[in-house]
Amino acid sequence: MQSLSSKLLEKAVEQFASLPGIGRKTALRYVLHMLRQSPEEVKQFTDSITALKESIRECRQCHNISDEDMCEICSDPKRDAQTICVVENIKDIMSLEATGQYRGLYHVLGGIISPMDGIGPSDLNITSLLERVANTPVKEIIFALRATIEGDTTGYYIFKKLPRKDELLVSTLAKGIAVGNDLEYTDELTLGRSIVNRVRFELNG
Amino acid sequence: MQSLSSKLLEKAVEQFASLPGIGRKTALRYVLHMLRQSPEEVKQFTDSITALKESIRECRQCHNISDEDMCEICSDPKRDAQTICVVENIKDIMSLEATGQYRGLYHVLGGIISPMDGIGPSDLNITSLLERVANTPVKEIIFALRATIEGDTTGYYIFKKLPRKDELLVSTLAKGIAVGNDLEYTDELTLGRSIVNRVRFELNG
Incomplete structure (x- = not known):
């Protein structure tokens, strides 16, 4: 596709094309859709992104993204606070929530131990997890990490660091x-x- | 997919999902991508949309979208001003430009005569086309309209209205x-x- 006759159009298309998996043709389609929208609708679109970027926070307990100091899951009294599911990122929380099979809390590591990518334990939210386990009545830790060597290593590393509590059960997702x-x-x-x-x-x- | 734990996230996902052909899953992917971007990059994204929406204009000669009073094609002295290709919308211009086979000017009707949809000749940029033909040294009009009854009707309607000039050639896209x-x-x-x-x-x- 050659360059467009309008610089403004070109710029907007470029921006949309920077989103993952969007080519210039699709980007153009979105931009032309924007042009057909009312100014209010377009403002709503851009405002929602700005508001998200400016106001979103990290839950101080589990590091999930949150509108408040504490995320909706952590502050839900109906959830089982004695179980913590350890995940790599917030997308994993969404996937697990979508199953409707889990009623405990989460802990987002923010990554996985990967020496190849220069990510060590200190780059992850491990200390805060250990503190949670030490200071709250946690009965089970579930490692829901990717089924790779890095995932297993991360789980094992944390497992070794966990305080020795008799009633603490540690599990990992079933593979099959x-x-x-x-x-x-x-x-x-x-x-x-x-x-x-x-x-x-x-x-x- | 169930609702997300953050209202801000939910709103942004909703906005992205309102784009044509984007479902909630893809919208979420884009929003999470936005969250990983720097505030500057996100600002660039939203600014490009706002600027486009606020500043884009219609070329006063051909009704193409344009940054200036006159679009890049109409103001390009290297293009053949004696040939006008009549199209339905700006996307058609992009498609034809992408072929690299046409060096004349365009005229965007902004639609097509379609009594079923309540679109009559007065809703389209036909008067301005007739004026262009009367006042500029046009030698050829090419109808590049969709190959349907509505497209043929629109072409025929305009053809009948065109001033009778001996040297004016009227053509239409080849079908085959x-x-x-x-x-x-x-x-x-x-x-x-x-x-x-x-x-x-x-x-x-």
Whole structure:
């Protein structure tokens, strides 16, 4: 696509094209859509981004993004404060929340230990996690980290640092074949894990 | 996808999801990308949209969008001012410009005659086109309108209104099979047109 006849248009297209996965053609489509909108609608669009960027905070307990000092999950009395699920980033919280299967709290590390990328334990929210475990009545820590060496290393590192409490249970996400998937299309490592960690078949479950 | 834990995030996602063809998941991806950007980069993004919306104008000659009173195409002395290509909207100009095959000027109608949608000739930039033809040394009018009844009607309507000048040539886009397409996959109407309007085979062309 060649350059556009308007510099203003060109600039807006460039900005949209800087979003992940958007090419110039799609960017142009969005910009032309903007041009057809009323000035109020466009103002709403830009205002929502500005407000987000200026006012969003990090939950002081779990490091989730939040409008308030404490995020909606941490301040929800209906959630189980004795369980903390440790995740890499806020997107993981969204994915887990979307399952509707988890009612505990979270802790966002903000990354994963990865010497290759120069990310060490001190770059992550590990100290605040250890403090939470020490100072609140936590009964279970679930590591919901990516299933890679880095993910396992991070989990293991934190596990070693955790205060030795008798009643503290530490777990990690089950690995296995995806629901609905054929064995044929599952890689050997995953399939191996899923047979080693097989789950007892229960008639009424 | 369930609602997000942050109202600010929710609002920004909603705004992105209002763009054509963007669902909530993709919108969230863009918003999280925004959150990772520096405040300056986000400001650049929103500013480019605001500037576009506030400052963009319509070229007073051809109704293309423009930063100035007259658009870049109309004010380019290297373009052939004796040829006007009549299009429905600015996107059509972009498509034609992308071909690199046309060096004349344009005239944007801003729509097409469509009684079903309540769009009549007076809703389109037809008067200004007739004035252009009357007052400038135009030699050819090309109708580059959609290949539908409405497109043909619009072209015919304008054709009838054009001042009778001896040297004024009026043409329309060739219809035919798409380059690279099999005859098998071309509909009968198009194939019919392409055989009726067959082009003489030239050895050195």
